[in-house]
Ligand SMILES: NC(=O)C1=CN([C@@H]2O[C@H](COP(=O)(O)OP(=O)(O)OC[C@H]3O[C@@H](n4cnc5c(N)ncnc54)[C@H](O)[C@@H]3O)[C@@H](O)[C@H]2O)C=CC1
């Protein structure tokens with residue numbers, strides 16, 4: 001079992017060498033429900049250096065045999081875990097909504113995506129891993145193969161507590177690595193339920209390990225530990241860069257997925273109904289807490305007023321509340337800290353002279369960490385709300401005279417994760433595809449929404465320029481060997 005009961009509280013344990021164990025620190029911390037102030041979801045371990053060390057050493061020992069198994073055999077474990085997770089969708093999604101507030105429908109959707117990720121990577125165990133390359137020596141055979149990196153450290157955020165751990169762990173495992181995962185504390189209980197699916201699928205002891213606790217402590221131990229051969233991280237730019245520096249110092253491979261300030265361009269020939277709907281969905285679903293969330297809405301002057309009216313009409317129908325309640329469209333911010341961050345950006349927007357068009361207030365204060373869906377206009381591209389990642393339900397409207405100006409403004413950001421355009425003009429589409437500096441460019445579709453079988457990652461400050469998911473994951477989680485046989 002991944003939990004124990006201690007003086008009436010449910011305590012999630014660490015998972016080390018195939019066993020659920022308490023930290024030797026004897027310290028736990030509480031995971032809180034952001035929708036209900038005062039409701040504790042459960043407790044997780046505040047792990048010690050020794051706990052982490054045991055996990056890393058177990059992973060190292062287990063990796064040898066795991067890496068030697070046939071890919072199809074490793075895939076069978078992932079398929080079993082997928083079937084178990086599928087049976088437990090309601091339970092896992094319940095924990096997710098309780099811990100970070102996304103609506104229950106979104107939480108179930110994300111868990112189903114986790115099932116699909118496991119199945120997709122199970123199949124990778126039977127796909128080609130190399131090429132035959134003609135040698136200049138006609139008597140020789142030259143080819144490439146791929147080998148696992150060894151033990152991969154996985155550090156994940158709270159906004160996709162099932163999908164992100166799985167889209168990092170599943171490819172790591174299928175290509176023969178062992179993993180130690182440190183989930184975000186706010187969603188440690190949800191992650192432990194995912195790990196329990198792998199445990200119940202019979203994955204060999206030590207191949208998967210989970211250690212919870214302080215990011216600053218366990219995260220830094222991870223990147224500096226001699227048994228860790230690579231780090232994959234999703235989260236803030238500040239932490240990502242710290243990890244990158246430490247990884248470079250140790251000469252280990254690293255992969256970072258970080259922030260975004262994703263633009264949507266609405267051209268004067270756009271289907272405005274579609275554009276408004278997609279801006280709402282891309283910007284405000286999950287309470288705007290996606291790295292791919294729409295943040296800047298760049299609208300051609302000819303359609304600005306009409307688009308704005310459509311957007312406001314739709315925004316006014318958004319219901320904010322507990323993600324478990326029928327009819328709730330948008331849940332709370334994931335934590336008190338996130339709420340404060342979002343409110344401080346709204347305040348900054350007002351102070352810097354942007355016009356608050358709609359929302360901007362904290363609501364249901366006595367219940368949870370709720371904020372209204374919010375939209376600003378009359379903002380300039382240099383304002384803080386148009387430059388920094390807010391990670392909340394806040395949209396900024398920016399008016400432009402031409403499509404060239406729109407594209408220039410869309411590219412005027414340190415980030416380059418995802419971007420959308422709404423247009424019916426093929427020329428506009430092609431310019432956007434060619435000139436937009438973003439890892440994901442989407443035409444007549446919202447900026448969020450990642451497909452697990454396609455490469456995912458950003459340009460500029462949004463990532464370490466590597467790609468996750470799909471077949472692209474093989475590039476990070478393996479090393480190429482060129483073989484020459486004579
Ligand atoms: N790109 C994305 O998907 C995400 C972006 N963010 C951004 O980051 C902001 C802050 O959110 P946080 O949860 O505080 O993100 P964070 O970057 O602090 O946390 C992400 C993960 O890193 C761990 N961590 C924290 N400090 C660490 C350290 N010094 N060394 C190693 N690991 C460490 C955390 O425990 C968590 O597992 C958000 O407002 C948002 O702007 C946050 C989560 C996801």
Ligand SMILES: O=C(O)CCC(=O)C(=O)O
Nearest residue numbers: 289290291292448449450
């Ligand atoms: O848009 C999505 O589905 C994924 C977003 C994401 O990867 C993130 O917010 O970290």
